Amino acid sequence: MKEKLMKLSTPWKLAILAGILGFIALLIGNPSNKNVIDVNAKEMALATVKNQDRIDAMILADWLIKENADYTLVDLRTEKEFSEYSIPNSVNIPIESLLTSDLMRNQKILLYGNDDVASAQAWFILKSSNYKAVYILKGGMNAWKNEILFPKLDAAATAEQTAAFEKVKQVSLHFGGTPQIVSGGTATTVAAQTITAPTMPKLTAPAGKIGGAKKKKEGC
Amino acid sequence: MMPYFKFDYFSVDFSLVIAFVIGIAFGFVLERGGFGNARILAAQFYFSNMRVLKVMFTAIITAAIGLFYFTWIGWLDLSLVYTTDTFLIPQIVGGVFLGIGFIVGGYCPGTSFVSASTGRIDGMVYILGIFFGIFVFGETLPLFENFFNSTPMGRVTLYDYTGLSHGLVLFLVVLMALGAFAAAEWGEKIMAKKNGRSAE
Numbered sequence: 001m002k003e004k005l006m007k008l009s010t011p012w013k014l015a016i017l018a019g020i021l022g023f024i025a026l027l028i029g030n031p032s033n034k035n036v037i038d039v040n041a042k043e044m045a046l047a048t049v050k051n052q053d054r055i056d057a058m059i060l061a062d063w064l065i066k067e068n069a070d071y072t073l074v075d076l077r078t079e080k081e082f083s084e085y086s087i088p089n090s091v092n093i094p095i096e097s098l099l100t101s102d103l104m105r106n107q108k109i110l111l112y113g114n115d116d117v118a119s120a121q122a123w124f125i126l127k128s129s130n131y132k133a134v135y136i137l138k139g140g141m142n143a144w145k146n147e148i149l150f151p152k153l154d155a156a157a158t159a160e161q162t163a164a165f166e167k168v169k170q171v172s173l174h175f176g177g178t179p180q181i182v183s184g185g186t187a188t189t190v191a192a193q194t195i196t197a198p199t200m201p202k203l204t205a206p207a208g209k210i211g212g213a214k215k216k217k218e219g220c
Numbered sequence: 221m222m223p224y225f226k227f228d229y230f231s232v233d234f235s236l237v238i239a240f241v242i243g244i245a246f247g248f249v250l251e252r253g254g255f256g257n258a259r260i261l262a263a264q265f266y267f268s269n270m271r272v273l274k275v276m277f278t279a280i281i282t283a284a285i286g287l288f289y290f291t292w293i294g295w296l297d298l299s300l301v302y303t304t305d306t307f308l309i310p311q312i313v314g315g316v317f318l319g320i321g322f323i324v325g326g327y328c329p330g331t332s333f334v335s336a337s338t339g340r341i342d343g344m345v346y347i348l349g350i351f352f353g354i355f356v357f358g359e360t361l362p363l364f365e366n367f368f369n370s371t372p373m374g375r376v377t378l379y380d381y382t383g384l385s386h387g388l389v390l391f392l393v394v395l396m397a398l399g400a401f402a403a404a405e406w407g408e409k410i411m412a413k414k415n416g417r418s419a420e
Contacts, residue, residue, distance in 0.1 A: 015398055021285045022394030025387035031292035105300050130221070130297055 053123065054138040055110055057147040061171050064088055071108035071133075074098075076118045077141065087112065087144060088175070095122050105131050112137035112144070149177035222296040247334050256335040258326025258342055265323050268411045270404035277397040288390050306373040325349065 005013075025031075063071070064087075073090040075082050082092040093101045095118055103109060109131060111119040119136040126134045137143065146152075151172050153165040169179040225235050253275060254260045263269035290296035322328050325346045327335060332350065335343025361368065379389045 011401075015401060018281050018285065018394050019398060021289070022281075022391040025285070025288050025394075026385075026391035027387065028288075028292055029385040029387045031288055031386055032294075032298065105297065 053135050055135050056138050057143045058168075058171070060087070060110070060137055060144075061148050061175065065171070065174060071110050071135075072103065074103070074109055074111050074122075076111055076113040076122050081114075087141075095125070098122055098125055099129060103131070105129075106133075107131075108133040108135070110135045110137060112140045115140045115142055148172055148175055151177070151179050152182045153180070155181050221294075222290065223300050246330075247337065250331060250334045251338060255331045256338050256340065256343070258335065258340075261328070261331060262323060262326045266411075267407050268415060270408055273400060273404055277400050281394050281397045284390055284393055288386065303375050303377065306376050307369065308371040308373060310368055310370060321349075 008016075060073075069089075073087060075086050075090040075092045076095050077086075077092070078094065079092060082090075086092065090112075093103070095113075103126075109126065111122050111126075111134065113119045113122075116136065116139060119140055123134050123136050139146075147168070148171060151165065151168045153161065157165070165179070172179045224230065230238070250256065254271060255275070260269055260271055264272035287296065287298060287301070291298045318328065325332070325342075327343060327346050329350055332343045332346035336347055337343075377389075378384075378393075379386045382389070
């Protein structure tokens with residue numbers, strides 16, 4: 001047997017090796033299961049959501065206004081909530097289908113739910129599946145509503161606060177929001193057009209499509 | 221974990237250095253394999269010298285087996301390895317054009333650089349042709365842009381498309397390659413006999 005093997009020419013040996021490896025591959029089937037996450041308990045303890053992984057609603061609003069497009073904004077809420085209102089340019093991916101979605105591991109991903117709970121869970125799922133750049137929107141949709149869509153200014157605010165509010169007001173109007181001045185529990189809108197009760201802005205931008213943006217070209 | 225670049229083991233700048241080293245090595249191996257010679261390359265299409273087929277299939281199964289086992293061991297995240305998007309019909313048409321150019325010019329784009337670097341004039345002319353072709357393509361693209369972007373299938377692999385397991389597809393490709401090697405050896409013998417007789 002050994003002699004016979006020794007006599008074989010190199011191409012034959014390599015061909016046999018390839019055949020054997022191919023056959024073993026047939027028995028292995030699939031080399032990796034995307035839906036199984038290996039979690040190292042120690043890493044898990046260290047890899048909690050850090051402060052720099054949180055993005056303020058105001059910063060996101062700034063990115064959207066500047067049409068910064070180097071990230072994917074992911075809405076983790078239900079389809080129904082998403083269709084009622086979503087932050088412009090977001091895509092709806094329920095948390096259970098995150099790993100089967102088209103999100104790329106080298107993409108910058110910004111997650112939001114109604115609050116921080118769902119996005120923190122999703123953050124962990126993605127991080128432990130080797131997604132590199134995952135961020136969460138601080139406070140989620142609630143913060144977006146409070147800070148961007150319906151910002152409130154106390155009627156008894158100082159001049160400094162009023163000046164800061166002016167900027168917020170512009171941002172809010174950009175997204176179709178309704179800035180308000182609150183005095184003693186009753187709110188008055190300060191938008192150009194007076195609206196009695198704050199309403200959710202209409203969805204102007206079409207809901208984004210995953211992979212809609214041209215991927216960076218690589219390869220030969 | 222591989223791929224190293226996607227996991228930020230090194231910067232874009234350093235990746236260029238690595239690309240340079242790998243490129244030089246690749247060109248050297250091609251040249252040593254005889255791929256700087258248009259006669260050897262074109263002979264593939266007349267079935268008198270099957271070296272191109274053997275080298276290509278060797279490269280394919282070596283890479284495929286490597287990627288499979290690296291993923292299985294856990295060294296490599298296959299989903300991060302770049303796969304060109306598939307546009308079925310345009311790519312078939314493009315492949316036919318490349319094949320015609322291959323027979324006429326005697327090179328594929330990569331081997332023409334190998335050939336030119338060893339001082340062959342036909343290789344240098346071929347490179348000029350490549351740049352001219354790129355220019356014409358770029359200028360006329362708007363005329364056939366719809367076709368260029370037709371039948372998009374996105375990132376698709378054989379095992380995704382057929383629903384077979386990755387290992388089974390690898391096994392079939394290896395079988396196909398081994399079969400092709402055997403057929404190539406046999407074909408070369410027949411052609412040698414035939415050519416030998418016709419020379420007599």
